[in-house]
Amino acid sequence: MATQSKALIDDLKWRGLFSQSTDEAALIQALSKPTTLYIGFDPTAPSLHVGNLVVLLALRRFQLAGHIPIALVGGATGLIGDPSGKNEERSLNTTDVVAAWVERIRVQVSKYLDFNAKDNAAIVANNLDWTSPLSAIEFLRDVGKHFSVNQMLAKDSVSSRLEAGGISYTEFSYQVLQSFDFLELFRRHNCTLQLGGSDQWGNITAGLDLIRRVESGSAHALTIPLLAKADGSKFGKTAGGAIWLDPEMTSPYAFFQYWLNTDDKDVINFLKVFSFKSREEIEALEKSHSENPGAREAHRALARELTSLVHSAEICDRVEAAARALFGQGELSELDEATLTAALAELPRTTVKSSEPIPTWVDLLVATGVVDSKSAARRIVKEGGAYLNNAKISGEDFAPSKSDFLCGKYAVLRKGKRDLAAVELL
Incomplete structure (x- = not known):
């Protein structure tokens, strides 16, 4: 199995999922037999986002390898806040809020792991289970005494905060809590490997040191590079904020479109990081993308796989049908209201009151801001580029009727092939 473990590490490197390891050769040797490993997720929001998905899917790759x-959900550490990557103190949430978020995230992570595997079933743990029973005195005597303040100050996440203006004792203690997690999982489940983002290196290695000091044991660390876009912008962000895994926070349609609109320079890299396609399949998509980027085959493969994984294949089919229908390649009337609402959410729009006469198509288009004058809108009608719900408009005086509003609520205006706008009936 040593050959298989090396193949796993080589695959992680090829996918850009390998940053650092304490001892790569020793890790490969350890992975030659089934190994228990963990990743921690703090409940700092009601949902995980696509940045969390990078490491969560890496954890899944290890399970697929045997x-x-x-998946550790930080009911305790979520009450404190990790200083890593932050230049100021986090806002502390109440225990009730964190507890609710823990449960939501526990359900989310459970989607991506197999809890019924015969020999390597996944585990979900909550670090509040072993942290809350400890008194402050016990924690300081039994755990805190093993930490050197000098070493803690040297950690990047702490030193960068000190340079930026300071850090509270609360967040300074986060490293000790995370190390204690590794120790407890080592004790309870013989967990000997922690995965995490590259910004977690200091916290993870502190846990290795604690295991050595307390249990005279040895374990391993493997960090994953923080994913960035080719243009330097932050991965997982849009003008509207983070891309969440919860469909109530980021609709499946918006989720699909996020991946479909991936920059050409990023799409193959994202396929390597997120897709479970083989190296041969991804290289074939890379070749296709290089030869005919306009076909966007790689983009569609990425959007389909991730939307199916996060939301379901059925929902993926539904939102893809919505995207086609918006541009005249399907029936808008067949879309359910939730999908239609999500598909129209980012479009220029205007509203009309059901108690008042509905304006003409020309007036509506101007009201959405797609064109800046009625003369421009009339010219579009004359040139044959005016559409309502994908039906061509031939008269400048045409006004929609209430029956034209899809789901009794929306009408879709289209100028030419690509410019869309929405009208909502109130």
Whole structure:
């Protein structure tokens, strides 16, 4: 199995999922037999986002290779806040809020791991289970005494905060809590490997040191590079904010469109990081993308796979049908209201009151801001580029009727092939 473990590490490197390891050769040797490993997720929001998905899917890759994954949800650490990557103190949430978020995130991570595997079933743990029973005195005596303040100050996440203006004792203690998690999982589940983002290196290695000091044991660390876009912008962000895994926070349609609109320079890299396609399949998509980028085959493969994985294949089919229908390649009337609402959410729009006469198509288009004058809108009608719900408009005086509003609520205006706008009936 040593050959298989090396193949796993080589595959992680090819996919850009390998940043650092304490001892790569020793790690490969350890992975030659089933190994228990974990990743921690703090409940700092009601949902995980696509940045979390990078490491969560890495954990899934280890399970597919025969190892035992633990998804640790930080009911305790979520009450404190990780200083990593932050230049100021986090806002502390109430215990009730964090507890609710823990449960939501526990359900989310459970979607991506197999809890019924015969030999390597996944585990979900909550670090509040072993942290809350400890008194402050016990924690300081039994755990805190093993930490050197000098070493803690040298950690990047702490030193960068000190340079930026300071750090509270609360967040300074986060490293100790995360190390204690590794120790407890080592004790309870013989967990000997922690995965995390590259910004977690200091916290993870502190946990290795704690295991050595307390249990005279050894374990391993593997970090994953923080994903960035080719243009330097932050991965997982749009003008509207983060891309969440919860469909109530980021609709499946918006989720699909996020991946479909991936920059050409990023799409193959994202396929490597997120897709479970083989190296041969991804290289074939890379070749296709290079030869005919306009076909956007790689983009569609990425959007389909991730939307199906996060939301379901059925929902993926539904939102893809919505995208086609918006541009005249399907029936808008067949879309359900939730999908239609999500599909129109980012479009220029205007509203009309059901108690008042509905304006003409020309007036509506101007009201959405797609064109800046009625003369421009009339010219579009004359040139044959005016559409309502994908039906061509031939008269400048045409006004929609209430029956034209899809789901009794929306009408879709289209100028030419690509410019869309929405009208909502109130």
